[in-house]
Amino acid sequence: MRKKLFYGFLAVLLLLLSASNMPPEKEEEQAEQTVSLTIRNPKVEVASEFEDMVSMYEKTHPHVRIQVETVGGISDDFSDLKTQMAIGEGPDIFTNVGYSATEEWIRYLEDLSEESWVFDARDGTLDPITEGGKVYGMPMNIEGFGIVYNKALFRKAGINELPDTYTELEKVASQLKKIGVTPFANGYYEEWKLGHHLTSLAFAEQSDPEAFMSDLTEGKASFADNNSFQNMLRFLDLTLAYGSPHAATTDYYAEMEVFQQGEAAMIVQGNWVEPLLAKQAPDLDAGMFPIPLDDGGNAQLVTGVPSYWVVNKQSGAAEKREAKRFLKWMAESEEGQAYQTEHLRFVSAFRSVQPPETSLSGDTWRRYDQQERRNFNWSSYSPPMKDAFGRILKQYVNEEMSKQDALQDLNHAWQQNSSSH
Numbered sequence: 001m002r003k004k005l006f007y008g009f010l011a012v013l014l015l016l017l018s019a020s021n022m023p024p025e026k027e028e029e030q031a032e033q034t035v036s037l038t039i040r041n042p043k044v045e046v047a048s049e050f051e052d053m054v055s056m057y058e059k060t061h062p063h064v065r066i067q068v069e070t071v072g073g074i075s076d077d078f079s080d081l082k083t084q085m086a087i088g089e090g091p092d093i094f095t096n097v098g099y100s101a102t103e104e105w106i107r108y109l110e111d112l113s114e115e116s117w118v119f120d121a122r123d124g125t126l127d128p129i130t131e132g133g134k135v136y137g138m139p140m141n142i143e144g145f146g147i148v149y150n151k152a153l154f155r156k157a158g159i160n161e162l163p164d165t166y167t168e169l170e171k172v173a174s175q176l177k178k179i180g181v182t183p184f185a186n187g188y189y190e191e192w193k194l195g196h197h198l199t200s201l202a203f204a205e206q207s208d209p210e211a212f213m214s215d216l217t218e219g220k221a222s223f224a225d226n227n228s229f230q231n232m233l234r235f236l237d238l239t240l241a242y243g244s245p246h247a248a249t250t251d252y253y254a255e256m257e258v259f260q261q262g263e264a265a266m267i268v269q270g271n272w273v274e275p276l277l278a279k280q281a282p283d284l285d286a287g288m289f290p291i292p293l294d295d296g297g298n299a300q301l302v303t304g305v306p307s308y309w310v311v312n313k314q315s316g317a318a319e320k321r322e323a324k325r326f327l328k329w330m331a332e333s334e335e336g337q338a339y340q341t342e343h344l345r346f347v348s349a350f351r352s353v354q355p356p357e358t359s360l361s362g363d364t365w366r367r368y369d370q371q372e373r374r375n376f377n378w379s380s381y382s383p384p385m386k387d388a389f390g391r392i393l394k395q396y397v398n399e400e401m402s403k404q405d406a407l408q409d410l411n412h413a414w415q416q417n418s419s420s421h
Helices: 002-020 023-029 044-060 079-086 100-108 116-120 151-156 166-178 191-204 209-217 227-241 252-260 271-280 317-331 334-342 359-369 382-397 403-421
Strands: 035-043 064-070 094-098 144-149 182-184 264-270 285-287 301-304 308-311 374-377
Touching: 002 023, 002 264, 023 100, 023 116, 035 044, 035 166, 035 317, 044 064, 044 334, 064 317, 094 100, 094 317, 100 382, 144 151, 144 191, 144 271, 151 166, 166 182, 166 191, 166 227, 182 227, 182 308, 182 334, 191 209, 191 227, 191 264, 191 301, 191 374, 191 382, 209 403, 227 382, 227 403, 252 271, 264 271, 271 285, 271 359, 285 359, 301 359
Parallel strands: 035 064, 035 094, 182 264, 301 374
Antiparallel strands: 094 308, 144 264, 144 285, 144 301
């Protein structure tokens, strides 16, 4: 009996000794059970690259399993997410565009103020996702919106200088048409390009965009009397007159295909198309320039943070912990930073990350860094407002209403939705 007790005691002692000698990382691995995360990725251009980055993360974090759901492009709609969140089945990581959307979704957003990457963010990039002094999201990247063009086709048409005024842009379109090249590959099927980006350009042209928005709400200003919004419709007219037919039914992918094949010289897009071009048309030499709405000669790229990675407040404690770790890895690890720059072609919103030197993203960064830019404003006005703008401008593209009617309808949409502004 004494022998049995002795051997039993010895076995327990050996177990305790082996446990105390276990390396800390192994100890942590044993303690951490497998955690499954779901990420809603809105970037269709980098769907496969994003999944590859996630796989790379999983290899060094074997206790984490991540499922990526890519939603964007044609189906750029948050209605499915709202339904999921309402029944408590939303993804652990998703995106939010900031400003009014921060207020609208705040009950679902985890406070990320204590995360270390907060202190590395470039000036102003966290403002749209900050509410009551608390930071609720991590900036995805910095993007620029303008005209992406085919350099070889420009040279072929004898265009040696990029247009800086509306009149110069019209001349460029005419020169391209003369050599049998379609100037614009128009894809206006998705309303986000019209309702978000183009209207943001017109807002950015105001001397004080926020004051203009307040004046609209108070009835002191009107789209119909505003030069920038009139010029925005004139620019739309130019792309339709010198562009591919069936613009309202041509989607993002069809537009990109026409451009990639060299059938059209310009697309109204941003540096986010660079990964698609690198993958599907690696030999195409593309550049980007600002959209000149007027003849002032001061056209500037519209830039900003398009959206923020946010953590679902409804997720379990383990899921929230691992979601924050993944975001931290993307923002701070050598592998995460390099992958985003080299493969996703992101212009980082963090000071410690070297921006890419590629044509579109490199140009966006140079203009952003040198202050040769205007700021995105579409996240400042409510999602219902942007959706309404998109529908109205789509009708205009479809020739279902006149210029004056379109501007008056924009006014009406603002008045209807300004309570949520």
